[in-house]
Amino acid sequence: MLDNKGFDLWADGYDKSVQLSHEENEYPFAGYKDVLNTIYNIVYKKDKAKVLDIGFGTGVLTKKLYDDGYEIYGIDFSQRMIDIAREKMPSAKLIQYDFSSGLPTELENEEFDYIISTYAMHHLDDEDKSRFINKLGKHLSKDGIIIIGDIAFETRELLEQCRKRFLDYWDDEEVYFVFDELKESLPNWDISFTTISYCAGIIQIRKQ
Numbered sequence: 001m002l003d004n005k006g007f008d009l010w011a012d013g014y015d016k017s018v019q020l021s022h023e024e025n026e027y028p029f030a031g032y033k034d035v036l037n038t039i040y041n042i043v044y045k046k047d048k049a050k051v052l053d054i055g056f057g058t059g060v061l062t063k064k065l066y067d068d069g070y071e072i073y074g075i076d077f078s079q080r081m082i083d084i085a086r087e088k089m090p091s092a093k094l095i096q097y098d099f100s101s102g103l104p105t106e107l108e109n110e111e112f113d114y115i116i117s118t119y120a121m122h123h124l125d126d127e128d129k130s131r132f133i134n135k136l137g138k139h140l141s142k143d144g145i146i147i148i149g150d151i152a153f154e155t156r157e158l159l160e161q162c163r164k165r166f167l168d169y170w171d172d173e174e175v176y177f178v179f180d181e182l183k184e185s186l187p188n189w190d191i192s193f194t195t196i197s198y199c200a201g202i203i204q205i206r207k208q
């Protein structure tokens with residue numbers, strides 16, 4: 001699993017390598033642009049919303065929202081990713097923080113209309129994902145939504161099919177979302193799944 005230094009090293013070539021994987025329709029980023037566009041279109045329905053991006057990276061998605069006038073907050077543990085994103089979004093509140101410890105104290109009293117996260121939360125194991133999502137719930141505004149776009153499968157069987165197909169370069173250190181199992185671990189949430197590609201999906205989580 002990459003640590004913050006690993007992401008620092010990847011940051012400058014990140015957009016290119018992701019685009020290549022997306023264009024070739026290859027695991028792990030098959031469907032990447034559609035994931036980001038779908039989330040953008042959901043958020044865009046609400047005018048001037050307050051958005052928190054968990055693991056914003058080079059800011060591909062949040063920059064679009066920033067340019068549209070959305071109030072952007074973000075956390076990421078890679079200094080180089082933050083530098084790249086900050087150049088694109090000078091007024092966004094970008095905080096260096098490791099989300100495996102939850103959210104930073106600066107955000108303790110903040111509420112968001114959307115908490116989004118793309119291709120970042122697979123760095124948590126399944127138990128920590130549910131724990132983190134429960135914590136994020138406390139930072140949602142009344143009709144707020146958590147939207148996660150990631151390497152994700154509706155069932156374990158679909159994950160296994162993909163793993164067998166890409167066995168040579170499957171990353172066993174990453175823990176991909178299995179929607180059926182996540183749903184069971186979050187009984188107090190209204191949660192839905194949209195398939196985007198054979199290895200990507202969007203999970204929307206709302207208060208019941």
Ligand SMILES: C[S@@+](CC[C@H](N)C(=O)[O-])C[C@H]1O[C@@H](n2cnc3c(N)ncnc32)[C@H](O)[C@@H]1O
Binds near residue numbers: 054060081
């Ligand atoms: C694969 S990139 C995704 C970037 C962006 N969201 C996107 O969709 O292109 C993962 C990002 O999550 C960040 N990240 C991974 N684990 C993290 C952690 N434990 N705490 C904070 N940031 C983390 C990395 O630094 C990186 O910027």
